[in-house]
Amino acid sequence: MAQKPSIPKGTRDFSPIEMARRNYIFDTIRNVFALSGFKQIETPAMETLSTLMGKYGEEGDKLLFKILDSGNYLSGIDCELLTAGEPCGKLTSQLCEKGLRYDLTVPFARYVVQHRADLQLPFKRFQIQPVWRADRPQKGRYREFYQCDADVVGSDSLLCEIELLSIIDEVFKRLGIRTVIKLNNRKILAGIAELIGAPDKIVDITVAIDKLDKIGIDNVNTELLERGLSEQSVKALQPILAIDGTTKERLLKLREVLASSETGIKGIEELETVINGAESFGVETQVELDVSLARGLNYYTGTIIEVKALDVQIGSITGGGRYDNLTGVFGMPGVSGVGISFGADRIYDVLNALNLYPETATAVTTVMFANFGHEEAMYSLSVIKKLRDAGISAEIYPDAVKMKKQMAYADTQKVPFVAIAGTEEMEAGTITLKNMIDGTQQNLSIAELINTLAIS
């Protein structure tokens, strides 16, 4: 019975050329991670739901893909739950004990706690694996996508932040993507909120600062009042909203304004250390303060990092920050960490938009041998063996069909060379090599063939 096959919405197949490009991205990131002393780990796709639930907020719990228990999963289930109008929450936890990981951070925290006896802190780990979210699929948002994370846990040294900035710098330099690294510090935001007497309004303040350029100071102030800030708070915020200039200038002015807030000053000092350290480390990417940066505000406790591409309109392509209690929820308090996550899918989109792939990021065989029949094929195999031993990818067309068809195949596969071995070549111990780009042909000894293809 024929089915019209398809894949679940929000998921993707990757074709050979897409894989070559994705591998180029992953390999680049992996190499920079390793060069920087980070060690790779992998965790299972499935985690127990008790590991995942409650870590991503109520909305996150709903977006977890849950795995139905095997066997007779309804046995022992409360019948009332089955026939009640609102089945989801409680019933699900009885039907399912496993779920697909939602990110790499919670599995990493679980890993650290579970393997604490074998781990030497500080632990610098990286992890490149897919994650799954039952999000509404839309352009650029998938239900299965890769994350590429690097984290240092077990040290609160700002050298870790500096290290991560240098990784960002190096990865995007290698990929050829021009970026700006935006930095903020949770403590600066806390200092501002403290200063204006609205410690619970951090988010509203960052939203307002973010809109300043677009809607102007008057509209921002109106909005802040609407969001429940007192007139006094809004007034107190004005000197901060007025700050402009370069990052160094703004840090100087912020230091004056926040002078009375110990937390605020601490945040500024941390940021200065990170920015100056990155300079010492030779980071060439522009690093700038962005006080409106508030990503991950519910768990970041210090540095906040976001990377934007300069030449393509797209959301942030990398982000991260410092968290002070990653593993606390699993019973191991006091472990500080800082991490970044490269958004492989968006980076892929940026590279596509700018056509920045190197020539090596293709899935092309160097030479295809035409097939003239059994004897010729056996001769070709012996030559192919020598080519492969020399590191040259080579294959033979499997069927002795018409030459036109074989050449058409070589064309669609973008094979740059076709090798022809007929009776004459077999007798002479040679190969005729056709260059598929300029159409020229050469008769070559096997040694010459290897040399020619090794250089090309």
Added chain:
Amino acid sequence: MAQKPSIPKGTRDFSPIEMARRNYIFDTIRNVFALSGFKQIETPAMETLSTLMGKYGEEGDKLLFKILDSGNYLSGIDCELLTAGEPCGKLTSQLCEKGLRYDLTVPFARYVVQHRADLQLPFKRFQIQPVWRADRPQKGRYREFYQCDADVVGSDSLLCEIELLSIIDEVFKRLGIRTVIKLNNRKILAGIAELIGAPDKIVDITVAIDKLDKIGIDNVNTELLERGLSEQSVKALQPILAIDGTTKERLLKLREVLASSETGIKGIEELETVINGAESFGVETQVELDVSLARGLNYYTGTIIEVKALDVQIGSITGGGRYDNLTGVFGMPGVSGVGISFGADRIYDVLNALNLYPETATAVTTVMFANFGHEEAMYSLSVIKKLRDAGISAEIYPDAVKMKKQMAYADTQKVPFVAIAGTEEMEAGTITLKNMIDGTQQNLSIAELINTLAIS
């Protein structure tokens, strides 16, 4: 609230050293695949259940991990199904429309059919991804494990089989594992069954042949009778059971015995072509006929391949065969294919048992800089930058804690060199390099440092 975290049974975390070793295996296989003109694809972890169900037999259907639909998954469900005693089958298909892939073959067949318009046949694809099975976990059997598959579809040329044998040969040569490749052909088995007048007893015959060495001819014959073969059939089988000698000798004798079976002779000819072709191709691994080889008999239609390690007692570490109708179930008949699957987890076990990993398969940073405080750290960063630019992995201990602790850390991380940059070194623009293996120290200029570490 502290939880004691763990992972679902049958799944694994991979530590840095395990990852280094696994990557060594995957990279080796990937490189040989690519060298041989195979192109990588990836498919989503989740497939629709309609793609997966009914492809692996009844037992396979039960072993599929099914994903609970999102949202209010009970709405519209037949209440009787919920409260009936036997809930599984029908209800599951209403609760779940997706499942985790069980192997790479069915998703590949689905891929070929779905993308048929964009694909040029023959299509040589490889795929290295995890699969999931709700099997009972036991030693060496996991619920999440990797498969490494290479298949050629769209050609019935035996050159494809020869190509796959050369890939097997090359992969295990590179890994340093001594193996034997066992071959059979479905058509030989069909010929035998036809000859003895028991065409539906292929499996019983192979089981009997397999036991010949262990239990002797008399017991085998008794068992065949018990399995429902007629006395006449058992008698007719005796000349076949009596065949021995080398592979070439056995093929000659089989050819005589099976002379009257067109199918049987076809199978012998195919096998001879494959074995001789492998020889022309320079395959050095021992290739032998094993008429008891019956893996995948429900879908293989020609060549059957199995690889055993010679120096470790373990099941087959690679297997494969030819199938004539991979995509028929998805409405695209007549596409012949042949493929192999490397069992990465068993190969991992073999490499561990024989301790065959190269020195490069570790997760070690070349040099760790000790941390003496902020200024020294900034100096170290500038040196680390130069080392990394030269391709040398380097890092700095993030905290300026006691030297003893830093050295102990370097020890546990098996870092071969520790770099020391104190006031003296900063003034002189040098580094003191300590060799952690022999304990020697050298004061080096930065250029000397790079040279020393690049060679090591």
